[in-house]
Amino acid sequence: MKRQVSYQWRLREIMAAHGMFTISDLVPLLAERGIDLSVSQVHRLATGIPERLSLPVLAALCDIFTCTPGRADRHQGRERRRPQDRYRQRPGEPQRQATDPRPPPPRSMNIPPLACDNCGTEGWRYRRGLCGPCALAADLRAVLDGGDGGIRPELLPFFEGFRTMTNPRAGIQWIFTPHVHQMLRSLADPATPITHEALDEMSPWRSVAYLRDLLMLHGVLPRVDRHLILFQRWLRDTLTEITDPDHQHVITRFATWHVLHRLRRFAERGPVTATQTDSGRAEVRQAIAFLNWLSQRGRELSSCGQADIDAWYAGAYNARRRTHAFLRWAMRAKRLHRMTLPHQTTTNPAPISQHQRLAMLRRLL
Numbered sequence: 001m002k003r004q005v006s007y008q009w010r011l012r013e014i015m016a017a018h019g020m021f022t023i024s025d026l027v028p029l030l031a032e033r034g035i036d037l038s039v040s041q042v043h044r045l046a047t048g049i050p051e052r053l054s055l056p057v058l059a060a061l062c063d064i065f066t067c068t069p070g071r072a073d074r075h076q077g078r079e080r081r082r083p084q085d086r087y088r089q090r091p092g093e094p095q096r097q098a099t100d101p102r103p104p105p106p107r108s109m110n111i112p113p114l115a116c117d118n119c120g121t122e123g124w125r126y127r128r129g130l131c132g133p134c135a136l137a138a139d140l141r142a143v144l145d146g147g148d149g150g151i152r153p154e155l156l157p158f159f160e161g162f163r164t165m166t167n168p169r170a171g172i173q174w175i176f177t178p179h180v181h182q183m184l185r186s187l188a189d190p191a192t193p194i195t196h197e198a199l200d201e202m203s204p205w206r207s208v209a210y211l212r213d214l215l216m217l218h219g220v221l222p223r224v225d226r227h228l229i230l231f232q233r234w235l236r237d238t239l240t241e242i243t244d245p246d247h248q249h250v251i252t253r254f255a256t257w258h259v260l261h262r263l264r265r266f267a268e269r270g271p272v273t274a275t276q277t278d279s280g281r282a283e284v285r286q287a288i289a290f291l292n293w294l295s296q297r298g299r300e301l302s303s304c305g306q307a308d309i310d311a312w313y314a315g316a317y318n319a320r321r322r323t324h325a326f327l328r329w330a331m332r333a334k335r336l337h338r339m340t341l342p343h344q345t346t347t348n349p350a351p352i353s354q355h356q357r358l359a360m361l362r363r364l365l
């Protein structure tokens, strides 16, 4: 005997239970979870009964409405009788009534009350009993707990500022990202100083940069130039990767007294731009590459001659012109003999005119 399985699709009801009455509200929430559906596709999903549904879409819907698949659809299974069994009464079965063609009455929707248990705000509840802002505040308070049930006073401005963010769901997801959670737990510990230097020890750098921005925004940390801080961090990592101690010594002095010095001057005038720090990174990288190349030729900076300089630039002038900064600095610092650095420039964007080009083509044809 085959079992006939059917299901109810209750997305519309659940959207309404969460105070969501338009399809366009659902589209961005799906997109946040990597499900890119058009408005018309979501419309079909909400108003029709889908025959097929991908598991990522179902998982995203369950996440949005913090429910289980059992709530989004409710399947029913019942045994389908063969035609010859239709009128046969099974043992123990009560006398069957005439078949009622109407669909079974809908089960009660069991919609929970929509007011937040904590603040009483009516609206979309993030999880059982709590609205989004209250859920975020509770989670953040738990993460920033310094061990005595409270938040250390230095972090209170950050707590108060962060809990009022416009998208509490994104905030909760962020604080529970494993490395962010670890950083916040570390800052919550009263033994950790809340300083830029303490943040420098944390990783990965992108998350540290974002946390640093937030702490500066809420006045927990003094303002510093973001790009300059990122550059210093990059420089520290890059310098420790140089294996040759002599090279490391020279590059450290060049980076400190030339590149970093210049960026600090920029910072005094205004925010340092990414282009300025990128240029500094390129100069340091080229300097390291030049010293390595020189070593392979069996030379040191002090024994480098004009032939070496010419060979370095030959055929790769544009790629290596940023070495100029290092070589000029090395000459000023008396680490390199005075050399002539190649200089190529073109002020004319069109080296030959259209007339000349056509004349040349005619000669060739």
Ligand SMILES: [Zn+2]
Pocket (backbone or CB within 6 Å): 116, 117, 118, 119, 120, 121, 130, 131, 132, 133, 134, 135
């Ligand atoms: Zn609330």
